[in-house]
Amino acid sequence: MFVSNHINVNEKNHLSIGGCDSLDLAKKFGTPLYVLDEAVIRENCRRYVDSVNKFYNGNGMILYASKALCAGGVLKIADEEGLGLDVVSGGELYTAHKAGFPMEKVYFHGNNKSEDELRMALDFGVGRFVVDNEQELSALSRLAKEKGKTASVLFRIKPGVDAHTHDFIRTGQIDSKFGVALETGEALAIVKKAVCAENIAFCGIHCHIGSQIFDLAPFCEAASVMMGFIKEIKTECGADVRELNLGGGFGISYTEADDPLPYGTFMEAVSRVIHEEAEKHGVALPFILMEPGRSIIGPAGVTLYTVGNVKEIPGVRTYVSVDGGMADNPRYILYQAEYDFLNAGAAGSDKTEVVTVAGKCCESGDLLGEHVAIQPVRPGDILAVMATGAYNYSMASHYNRLPNPAVVLADGGSARVIVRRETYEDLVKNDVL
Numbered sequence: 001m002f003v004s005n006h007i008n009v010n011e012k013n014h015l016s017i018g019g020c021d022s023l024d025l026a027k028k029f030g031t032p033l034y035v036l037d038e039a040v041i042r043e044n045c046r047r048y049v050d051s052v053n054k055f056y057n058g059n060g061m062i063l064y065a066s067k068a069l070c071a072g073g074v075l076k077i078a079d080e081e082g083l084g085l086d087v088v089s090g091g092e093l094y095t096a097h098k099a100g101f102p103m104e105k106v107y108f109h110g111n112n113k114s115e116d117e118l119r120m121a122l123d124f125g126v127g128r129f130v131v132d133n134e135q136e137l138s139a140l141s142r143l144a145k146e147k148g149k150t151a152s153v154l155f156r157i158k159p160g161v162d163a164h165t166h167d168f169i170r171t172g173q174i175d176s177k178f179g180v181a182l183e184t185g186e187a188l189a190i191v192k193k194a195v196c197a198e199n200i201a202f203c204g205i206h207c208h209i210g211s212q213i214f215d216l217a218p219f220c221e222a223a224s225v226m227m228g229f230i231k232e233i234k235t236e237c238g239a240d241v242r243e244l245n246l247g248g249g250f251g252i253s254y255t256e257a258d259d260p261l262p263y264g265t266f267m268e269a270v271s272r273v274i275h276e277e278a279e280k281h282g283v284a285l286p287f288i289l290m291e292p293g294r295s296i297i298g299p300a301g302v303t304l305y306t307v308g309n310v311k312e313i314p315g316v317r318t319y320v321s322v323d324g325g326m327a328d329n330p331r332y333i334l335y336q337a338e339y340d341f342l343n344a345g346a347a348g349s350d351k352t353e354v355v356t357v358a359g360k361c362c363e364s365g366d367l368l369g370e371h372v373a374i375q376p377v378r379p380g381d382i383l384a385v386m387a388t389g390a391y392n393y394s395m396a397s398h399y400n401r402l403p404n405p406a407v408v409l410a411d412g413g414s415a416r417v418i419v420r421r422e423t424y425e426d427l428v429k430n431d432v433l
Ligand SMILES: Cc1ncc(COP(=O)(O)O)c(C=O)c1O
Pocket: 065, 068, 086, 109, 208, 210, 211, 212, 247, 248, 249, 250, 291, 292, 293, 294, 295, 390
């Protein structure tokens, strides 16, 4: 299993993150506050890198899916740990550029890259374009020619595998906006076109079946389908597929009810499929890429809030309102995502109350959790939401003009800001009066 934020409680019975007392962090940096445990991020990166060494003899690379949390300070850690990077927009690409991320290790994804984004990526010299469709392939070929460059490409394939996860985050099935389908012949057609396209170097294929997946079977099935397609490409186009990117999607534990696969089992099973299928089809083992986001950064994050009003509605429920909500964590309103809640100042005590944690936005659905267990909480207490490292900061909005919280990195008992808290001035700076 991935290293998670085992709930560390210090001698004061306070939640401790990266050796820092969470109440001290809240006091020093204010709330809402995203706190990341640096050691957990590094440990998760290392587990992935080690298993590429173990199961693929080092013939592969792990890309950090920056959509999970894209900030220069986190990208630097990914780079230091030897990972490459998955970016999906000009903004993520620009962040990587500004953080000094090695561009040859950047994979540029996206189902609707604009020509400006493609030009920027060509200028920066990104390692690979993960091309989504024929229109993009033609545009990329033309733009690369204009710049006298060659674009190295992978194609995003819909392997036709149905992953059991929330509908909004399932991507492997034919009815998906991402990629080209295998069963219609669309995937083979685009590879054929790429092999003779100008200023294009065909390198490989990519798939990503969805996110927060707990079953092993769809990952194995996708790996098998992709290896079969590698054989088909060899037969039909005479082209060798040197790279196979299997995407991300490995599920993590948000609450006790989540039961992720043992990590080693997952890596070993997928690698077994790859090796067996390579032998069966008589094709060379491709360079393997995986692009986890949530399973690297998710468990490393905790969000701290200050409790404001507590509203008890007799016979109905108790609303505990905090100073953030859907603007810093839209995952409950989007996916009814569940989390583990703590009173950070009584973290080791029993959870004797059941409450609904509400945000401060003008929206009834602005909740962080309904009917959740927690220690008794009073106004002024610090409430912690666990495992919020992924898809919280990166999906934050300014609804009701709430400034985005700061992000701090905690390690060895000290903490530093890697994203400053927004100010009201930041919120109005682009207004034109
Ligand atoms: C193409 C692609 N790669 C990687 C990821 C990362 O997925 P996860 O954070 O679930 O590991 C995603 C998100 O679902 C994705 O769309």
